[in-house]
Amino acid sequence: MKTKILSLAAILLFSFTAFGQSVKDVPATLKSAFTQKFSGATKVKWSRENDKEWEAEFKLGGKYYSANFDNAGTWLETEYQISVKEIPATVKTAIDKESAGAKIKVSEVTETKDGKSYEFVISKGKNETELVIDNYGNIIKREQLKEESKKDRME
Structure with a gap:
């Protein structure tokens, strides 16, 4: 043993x-x-x-910030958190349309060579949703978070 x-x-x-x-x-x-x-x-x-x-x-x-690079030194992406006040109007409008009255719990920017996107965890009641929205206010990803995901986010 x-x-x-x-x-x-x-x-x-x-x-x-x-x-x-x-x-x-x-x-x-x-x-x-x-x-x-x-x-x-x-x-x-x-x-x-x-x-x-x-x-x-x-x-x-x-x-x-966190930034990722490949082994050759090529920049891949950068991530950083932003406050609710820093969310662009077009992106905030998309959140409001998606889930009026939801609370923004996490707001983060991801930058890659292809551009900038915004990732959020929003809550409404007992439901939490992850949203990824592009610079123009288009929702790229929408995912209902499960209990395991909520615990992972908290760690």
């Missing part, structure tokens, strides 16, 4: 350290690409998303 527990502990430890990379492990081309795109970023923490992608979490201009 002890052997099984120790083996499991070793596997878990290896799993976590495989993706928790220190800054010295981040390729120089990646650091350079990050610095060019996010000049002035502070509190930068790198991690490995998978074997093809890195994520940097950082602070810039008073906001916290």
Whole structure:
């Protein structure tokens, strides 16, 4: 029994350290690409998303961001939270049409080479819905959240 527990502990430890990379492990081309795109970023923490992608979490201009790059240093996406006051009018109108009277619990911007989109978790009564809306107010995704998703969002 002890052997099984120790083996499991070793596997878990290896799993976590495989993706928790220190800054010295981040390729120089990646650091350079990050610095060019996010000049002035502070509190930068790198991690490995998978074997093809890195994520940097950082602070810039008073906001916290996460940005993903591939192994070659090509920027893939940036995400950051915004306040309800920062939601563009066209996007806010789409939310109001979709679910009048709903409360916005989470609001986030995602930027990619293809443009900007807005992701929200809205609640009305006991129901929570995830909405993804483009810059023009078009709903790209609508998904009713289940209990497991709500718990994941809270962690």
